[in-house]
Amino acid sequence: MHIGELAERSGLSLRTLRHYDEIGLLTPSGRTTAGYREYTESDLERLLVIRRMKPLGYSLEQMTTVLAAINDATQQHDIAELDRFIADAEDRRTALLGQVAMADEFLTRLRSLRGAEG
Secondary structure (H helix, E strand, O other): OEHHHHHHHHOOOHHHHHHHHHHOOOOOOEEOOOOOEEOOHHHHHHHHHHHHHHHHOOOHHHHHHHHHHHHHHHHHOOHHHHHHHHHHHHHHHHHHHHHHHHHHHHHHHHHHHHHHHO
């Protein structure tokens, strides 16, 4: 698939995809004779993993490390390293849930103020 279809299917912008290619986070599987990027379903799956890491606050460098570990784990069965990343992702998720809870409290407070005026 071309970059436009990848952008549409992943929900990410063309600019983001080009940036990921420039830094080596997601390189296209091939190029057409005209030089256009070509992506596979595996590339899309990798991109969706990247997209899922973003809300957890992973830096681009950390994403590269996690993706390499995922690749190694599938090829070499390095479960210990994968377990470390699972624990880290769980910690990040817990922190994110705490932030969501605070945002909910804030919204509740704002809505109560709106109701007090009516």
